[in-house]
Amino acid sequence: MKELEARIRKEGRIWPDGMINLTSFLSHAIDIDFLDRIAQELAAKFADQPVSRILTIESSGIALAVLTAQRLGVPAVVVKKARKDHIEGGLFQSRVYSYTYDGDTTLLLAKDSLMEDDHVLIIDDFLSRGEAVGALLAILRHAGVSVAGVGIAVEKGFEGGGDRLRESGVNLHSLAIIQSAEDGNFTFRPQP
């Protein structure tokens, strides 16, 4: 998505530890119209499938998941990072490393938030090493529902997580794939 790449070039910041900061439009301050165009692009990538539900993980992917769900006319489910959250009834769980907490956290999903015949699309704003998506896929596999694929706004291609998912057969679409982010310059993987 050219507009997304241009925005990353213009506003993206690269931290000394390699963290890429897109908070000025994607996750902290949110340009709703722009995020909705990203959602529209993602919805179009999966338009050939009978997606029945969006799944995301708190918290930075929630805004994009909500707008994509709205575009597709389906509900969204936000998988919680376990702490004191009260979710009633049966739970699906999965462990994942969290950058936010700098440690493992347990992902929680209420069993009754998925239906047996669901066809689920995973949405997130960022894909790096792919651990969060891997944990969500594990939950969906455990739940026995089918997976439409994974839609991502920005993939850090040089981390390899996206390519590992593609190689394992996951139907993954990322709208911008950052190939390198050195010396403050972003280069992107060419996409069809």
Added chain:
Amino acid sequence: MKELEARIRKEGRIWPDGMINLTSFLSHAIDIDFLDRIAQELAAKFADQPVSRILTIESSGIALAVLTAQRLGVPAVVVKKARKDHIEGGLFQSRVYSYTYDGDTTLLLAKDSLMEDDHVLIIDDFLSRGEAVGALLAILRHAGVSVAGVGIAVEKGFEGGGDRLRESGVNLHSLAIIQSAEDGNFTFRPQP
């Protein structure tokens, strides 16, 4: 909002510790169409004001904040709970007790995510003792921007936080005010 009250009566759960669980439609599994009607009602409450930006706090209020921002045609800002979040540049900060972490957490807002002439509307899904809203108001006061008010989906009226805010002059609108939630029965404060 009658539809919201009906949905709380039907799907709301009251935990032994008094926690009210509305995860089945409001924050965990999200009924986007319904949440958008809530957003539309909140937008209407503040239609007489030149709202320029929505402010919310991660993570359960993000979905409603995004849809309300979309209805009003303005950007949204998600205040972060401080952990390892990278937000560049100057920061506004405020301390608040977090139920999620069962302890104090620091709220972070990038200074450049607000403009001097902003007229900010705070949106959240839930208001209980009002600590989160109080911390957001403190940040906005410190930032020197004007406040349109506070829009809430569900207020726990019996906790008193909403009335304390109203008494202090805050322009607060809650679409459903739970007056009591005993023995599994919800009663609501009548609203004009």
